[in-house]
Amino acid sequence: MLNSLEDIVALLKGTELENSTKVKLDIPGSSTCAFAIKVNAENSIRAWIILRSLLNKTGRYPVLAGQGYFVHLNWAEVIRDIFTREEFLYEVANSRNMDVYPKDIIERSKKKNFIGQIEQYKQNISCFTLEEIIDQEIEYTYRQFGVKPRKESVITSFPLYLGNVQNSVVMAVENWLFNWELKHINPEIALKPPDIQYLYLDWYPPEDECDFTLVLLPTFNSWETLAYIHWFGAESSEVMIALFQSWHEHFKAELLSHDGLNLLFNVYEKPRTPQEAFQLAVEHKIFAGDTLDLAGISIRDHARVLLHLDRWCLSSQP
Numbered sequence: 001m002l003n004s005l006e007d008i009v010a011l012l013k014g015t016e017l018e019n020s021t022k023v024k025l026d027i028p029g030s031s032t033c034a035f036a037i038k039v040n041a042e043n044s045i046r047a048w049i050i051l052r053s054l055l056n057k058t059g060r061y062p063v064l065a066g067q068g069y070f071v072h073l074n075w076a077e078v079i080r081d082i083f084t085r086e087e088f089l090y091e092v093a094n095s096r097n098m099d100v101y102p103k104d105i106i107e108r109s110k111k112k113n114f115i116g117q118i119e120q121y122k123q124n125i126s127c128f129t130l131e132e133i134i135d136q137e138i139e140y141t142y143r144q145f146g147v148k149p150r151k152e153s154v155i156t157s158f159p160l161y162l163g164n165v166q167n168s169v170v171m172a173v174e175n176w177l178f179n180w181e182l183k184h185i186n187p188e189i190a191l192k193p194p195d196i197q198y199l200y201l202d203w204y205p206p207e208d209e210c211d212f213t214l215v216l217l218p219t220f221n222s223w224e225t226l227a228y229i230h231w232f233g234a235e236s237s238e239v240m241i242a243l244f245q246s247w248h249e250h251f252k253a254e255l256l257s258h259d260g261l262n263l264l265f266n267v268y269e270k271p272r273t274p275q276e277a278f279q280l281a282v283e284h285k286i287f288a289g290d291t292l293d294l295a296g297i298s299i300r301d302h303a304r305v306l307l308h309l310d311r312w313c314l315s316s317q318p
Helices: 005-011 044-053 075-081 086-091 102-109 115-123 130-145 151-155 167-184 222-227 237-251 274-287 299-306
Strands: 022-026 033-040 061-065 125-129 164-166 211-217 253-258 262-267 311-315
Touching: 005 022, 033 044, 044 061, 044 211, 044 253, 061 222, 075 211, 102 222, 102 237, 115 167, 115 274, 125 130, 125 167, 130 151, 130 167, 151 167, 164 167, 167 274, 167 299, 222 237, 222 253, 237 253, 237 274, 274 299, 274 311
Parallel strands: 061 253
Antiparallel strands: 022 033, 033 211, 061 211, 125 164, 253 262, 262 311
8 A cells, every 4th residue: 555645746747636736644543644636527437447457556446525514624624524524423422432533333243133124224114104105106107118017906916004014114115116017018118218318317417616635535445435434324434335235346437536524436247137227216215215216216216227327326414
């Protein structure tokens, strides 16, 4: 791993980053450091590609930081605050003797399982009765495809529930309809989302006047970024790290940009089947719900999109 600013400067000589501002950053509670390179909207993605290609030489995973929490700060303020521990402290407010330094968060993440949080979400009570969610979703199918199943056939596929149902039932209704659509509609149509639905998941356009920070972290692993820079949507950064590692293992998803609110990923392996895409869509719904909710996107439509896109923008907003 390269640990001196001089080595970083020498490595980038002859690249378009040769004359970019570069500084060394201290990491709270760590004997290692990070490095920050000043980039802009025009060259930020190219800069990331350069440093990602040099990962084996630097030993440091690159991630872009800008906009989001940091949009109103100048570059000096961004690099001053980027590793703040304040938000991490809220996660462990009820725990004693739990450090929030990156190395401690990473170590705890190795013992975390995100499945438990998924099951907890599914057990929560939704805002709908079974009949309400079925009415809503079959009408959505009809508006999109011009056909729909009989309401009775959907209702009889589920037990009788009194009052509002758990989130697990809402998801089961969506999955039932997703399978019905795949069976009764030409797959080329059933699996092709309207073009407009790509927009909510595509990368946001950077502001021309906004400076970005390309941070070189002391890790090979993109999923460990959340131990260094807090994400607003993380109830538990340890759980999110475990989840991101799972996405990397299954879909080769790599974090490219993290601004505190939005997470931009490169995805090198799309879901292989509609059901795999649906399960991934469920995970996005549970852990980055604003991605779907603010756009008014159903889980099954999100699954359709995931079968086509090789990049994600996951969001959590205040």
